[in-house]
Amino acid sequence: MLSNNNAERERHASRLKALYNLRSALVHNGNRGIDWTSANAAQQYAEALFYVALDRATLTGEHHSFSKELAKASYGLVWPLAP
Numbered sequence: 001m002l003s004n005n006n007a008e009r010e011r012h013a014s015r016l017k018a019l020y021n022l023r024s025a026l027v028h029n030g031n032r033g034i035d036w037t038s039a040n041a042a043q044q045y046a047e048a049l050f051y052v053a054l055d056r057a058t059l060t061g062e063h064h065s066f067s068k069e070l071a072k073a074s075y076g077l078v079w080p081l082a083p
Helices: 006-029 036-056 063-073
Strands: none
Touching: 006 036
């Protein structure tokens, strides 16, 4: 959702995966070794995705259609898809 450039998508996906792993360590293992930088990065991603969805997503559509479009875009297609 944040970019149609595949190299940027890969960078975002890698960073989000690392942040999710930190979240999982906290939630499932009680590991409190999360720094403010990582917490702030997760918050910034959440807010950026929220604003992109509000700006570009068709909010009148069904959730499963939105999810299918995002899944296709995960393999390199442009998002949002042209009408």
